[in-house]
Amino acid sequence: MSVQRKSRKAQVAAPAPEAPRCAHCEPDTATVDGKSVVQPRKKALLNRLSRIGGQVNGIAQMIEKDRYCVDILTQVSAVRSALDAVASQLLADHANGCVRQAILEDGGEEAITELLGIIKKMR
Template identity: 55%
Template structure:
């Protein structure tokens, strides 16, 4: 585990994130079922696109929370450059 992944924080919108992730889990199970039952490829691809869009929404929400809370706090504590660099590394990874 890297030093960053060991950091802990309180998620301000934790229940919303968990609810979204639970819906995504259900969508992924649905895709699994579609593949098992030999559903039409385009229908499966549409469901995969929906899951990807839903995961992107979770990522954006989490990024927004992180920026408003963790990065903002780091800036106030004069650790802003490190927090911004860390955030930008993650954003770059997300948009690959």
């Protein structure tokens, strides 16, 4: 009885799956789950997130300085609204890029299910 051994090359894991391709963006480096794309509005999104970070720091300072609760809550509401706007832009880009491309390539059932799941989480 001979036992065949796999060569060292055969034991190497298969390459990571290619990142999803949007109609308007190119794949970037792979992430933990193997999905990554270059954001078409990366600079604008990063600028918005930087401003949001400043707002959050401002809220911390307001709390530190014992500012009026309603003023702090107003700023918290503004941060939530700003984050919602970032999420809405990302969602629109994903739907118009990744999901559209998946539909054109293979019917997009998995992409649509994923999209509906993330919409549900965003409520």
